[in-house]
Amino acid sequence: MGAAVAAQAKQGGAEVLWCPEGRSTETRKRAIAAGFSEVSDIAEMARRCDVIMAICPPANAESVAGLVSAEGFRGIYVDANAVSPATMASIKAFAFRDADLLVDGSVVGSPPSTSKTTRLYLSGSGEAVAVVAGLFSGTAVDARILNGGIGKASALKLSYSSYQKASRVLAAVAHGLARDWGVQDELIDIAGGRSTSYLAEPTYIPKVAARAWRWAPEMREAAAAVGELGFPDELAEATAAVMERWAEAKDQSLGISEALELLRTDGPQTAPGPSAE
Known part of the structure; x- marks a missing residue:
């Protein structure tokens, strides 16, 4: 580069x-x-x-x-x-x-x-x-x-790469699970139905927050499935842990900022912006 x-x-x-x-x-x-x-x-x-x-x-x-x-x-x-x-x-x-x-x-x-x-x-x-x-x-x-x-x-840069890099690693683990169970072609077919990135759809974040109460256990199950095959389960476990921070958003209708604030370690707060120089 x-x-x-x-x-x-x-x-x-x-x-x-x-x-x-x-x-x-x-x-x-x-x-x-x-x-x-x-x-x-x-x-x-x-x-x-x-x-x-x-x-x-x-x-x-x-x-x-x-x-x-x-x-x-x-x-x-x-x-x-x-x-x-x-x-x-x-x-x-x-x-x-x-x-x-x-x-x-x-x-x-x-x-x-x-x-x-x-x-x-x-x-x-x-x-x-x-x-x-x-x-x-x-x-x-x-x-x-x-x-x-x-x-x-x-x-x-890190806002972009944190998604771009991690999503590719997660895709590799997903393909490992699908390959070992003989459903890799079907996985590719499902994924082929989407042509855009969730990174370009921030309006979807509140929907994830509202459903996280049931998606977190699903990710725990995914972690177990890939772990049984010897693939890394840390990403799935971490995803579940993040979703669990949205516990209070169960079935709620939130704004994007409200959903993001619930992810903070110390709870909702005002994000400090860098000062201009």
Whole structure:
């Protein structure tokens, strides 16, 4: 993903630098193929770059930010990793206290190419965000600016990926159960009747809440069924546990916000929004 996004910035007219320290042979091949300029180390990159964008496994996000910060980088740092708003706040606190030089980014979609467009959501200081968005003007990276400061882009990414990733894992477990019982084709036929995602239908949430009192036991049964076959039962058990938080919504007609508030650990409350910067 990093090489593909960087290649789009180069296509847009930017010089792209890359550092081979600790990188694999495959990474080197991608960088050379894309025509990136090699630097000797992070220190040289920090001296020469106006913008540094980090796209790495989320577990490495803070350490990468620390490495760049330690070199006294004074350009715009874009953390485009799949990290939480809290992690972004941590990075801001220990590595980039000047909010005007830190951009919260999130990449949604497949790596950009001649046939695929990737969305890059950006939040933070208006001027810095505009600079970063400008790097991808006219490319396969669709840069979209979110108002509201650091944390917005990260929150959006995890809101989407928490459903997208978990639903795919749950689908794998469902197919395992269906396959072992010889009903996989029928499962696919049932699923084929739906062409939209529940993520695009938030109006369905109150209906789930109202029915959760009887769906939770069903999920406990599903957990037992997949567990008997040696497949992971944690997702089904967790789904049942979440549904049990809707116990008081039995057969009620709620609004979306009311249904969501019942899911909070500490009960209904007003959600604190991030402050604008």
